[in-house]
Amino acid sequence: MTLQAIRYENGTLEVLDQLLLPKESKYIPILGVEDGWKVINKMQVRGAPAIAIVGCLSLAVEISKEEFEKKKALRREVEGKLNYLISARPTAVNMKQAADHLISYINSLDNDESISAQEMQARFVAAIEAMLEKDISDNRSIGEFGAKAILNSVMDGEQVRILTHCNTGSLATAYFGTALGVVRCLHSASRLENCYFTETRPYNQGARLTAYELIHDKIPSTLVCDSTVAYLMKTAQISAVVVGADRVASNGDTANKIGTYQIAVVAKHHEVPFYVAAPLTSIDFSVNTGDNIVIEERPQIEMTHINNLRIASPGNTNCKHSMYLYKYYFIQWHKG
Numbered sequence: 001m002t003l004q005a006i007r008y009e010n011g012t013l014e015v016l017d018q019l020l021l022p023k024e025s026k027y028i029p030i031l032g033v034e035d036g037w038k039v040i041n042k043m044q045v046r047g048a049p050a051i052a053i054v055g056c057l058s059l060a061v062e063i064s065k066e067e068f069e070k071k072k073a074l075r076r077e078v079e080g081k082l083n084y085l086i087s088a089r090p091t092a093v094n095m096k097q098a099a100d101h102l103i104s105y106i107n108s109l110d111n112d113e114s115i116s117a118q119e120m121q122a123r124f125v126a127a128i129e130a131m132l133e134k135d136i137s138d139n140r141s142i143g144e145f146g147a148k149a150i151l152n153s154v155m156d157g158e159q160v161r162i163l164t165h166c167n168t169g170s171l172a173t174a175y176f177g178t179a180l181g182v183v184r185c186l187h188s189a190s191r192l193e194n195c196y197f198t199e200t201r202p203y204n205q206g207a208r209l210t211a212y213e214l215i216h217d218k219i220p221s222t223l224v225c226d227s228t229v230a231y232l233m234k235t236a237q238i239s240a241v242v243v244g245a246d247r248v249a250s251n252g253d254t255a256n257k258i259g260t261y262q263i264a265v266v267a268k269h270h271e272v273p274f275y276v277a278a279p280l281t282s283i284d285f286s287v288n289t290g291d292n293i294v295i296e297e298r299p300q301i302e303m304t305h306i307n308n309l310r311i312a313s314p315g316n317t318n319c320k321h322s323m324y325l326y327k328y329y330f331i332q333w334h335k336g
């Protein structure tokens, strides 16, 4: 059984506090949407699919404890709280996609006169709970499809060497992962020679989270500095790069963790196939190109400190060159 970022059973929700990993493995209770918003905003829970699932489950936990006489009251509460949850982080689209779907669903339940307020509440909670199993099923399909695509591009029986960035595994989803799900499928097929993964400064999703998962699953892997990527592709015969996505625009432009763009450019230079592994819930058809994707900027302390220890000299942060911005960049989808 791979690691579980999310524990949900009969209306009770706990999440693994990923800010404490790998030093401490601690689950924290989520009692409602306020808790859900906080753990997403603080990145105690992160990863595009996991953000949507935890956000929506926090709503299910909250409304399961309430009684609604009027269907319209339930609909209004659901709409307000889903829009609140979207504001926790801007770039990953999964929470917005889930909110749009659930608002449409609660409106259809409200308009169905054959359904009581209690039935409406029960069906709505069930729809959120179904997101967990759907994500796991999607991840397994992505993993199998991605592994097959990579193996089709190499010689029969050849062992492959994969490079990935950030964390896209069980700690970023309901279970199994997206890009790391592809790695898991290659390993299960006995075709993975090694998975190289970047530390992914400044939050260190790779060094702290992907390392934790690959060691847990006993998958052959090597942690590399972010700055090693070009040298690695020049010297290590990388078979393919596989990364996740926070938001994919309708033309294929992809927003992902900072560092993805430079890996894509280096992969193109070294003619290494580059794959984005993402569920349909990460694709935003309302956005034409990457230019329209909101880029998340986070507090500079997330870069200047590690575990509250300053690692960057204090400077005049008003000067442009000294500004520490933790930004996502999108990669132009290299067609053909």
Ligand SMILES: CSC[C@H]1O[C@H](OP(=O)(O)O)[C@H](O)[C@@H]1O
Pocket: 046, 047, 048, 049, 165, 166, 167, 168, 169, 172, 173, 178, 179, 205, 243, 244, 245, 246, 256, 257
């Ligand atoms: C399947 S996770 C997709 C995406 O989420 C991660 O971002 P964060 O750790 O900031 O939530 C990373 O960009 C992954 O590629």
